[in-house]
Amino acid sequence: MVLGRLKGFANLANLTYAISLVMFAWLVWYFYTGRGGPSELACYLVPIALILQILFRYREGKLYEFLPTMANRVIVVLYIWICLYAFIYFVIDYEQIA
Secondary structure, rough: OOHHHHHHHHHHHHHHHHHHHHHHHHHHHHHHHHHOOHHHHHHHHHHHHHHHHHHHHHHHOOOOOOOOOOHHHHHHHHHHHHHHHOOOOOOHHHHHHH
């Protein structure tokens, strides 16, 4: 019964909302403290913003109209994976420098 309720919340709109909340909280923290400088802002938040843009475009319709639906889904997952890889790479690289 609980699993059925959780499946109702697991959708693209809620994922987009959750990522938006993470980005908003990170921006508020960044502008309040100013820690990390512009390199943190660029390295951490650009991949998150790109994930949001991809999800917004996918929710509006297909990313690429001429491709079938399954190909669009694979491309969206690939784009998000690349963004997450970049985010993790910059987090690890930035911590080694600091």
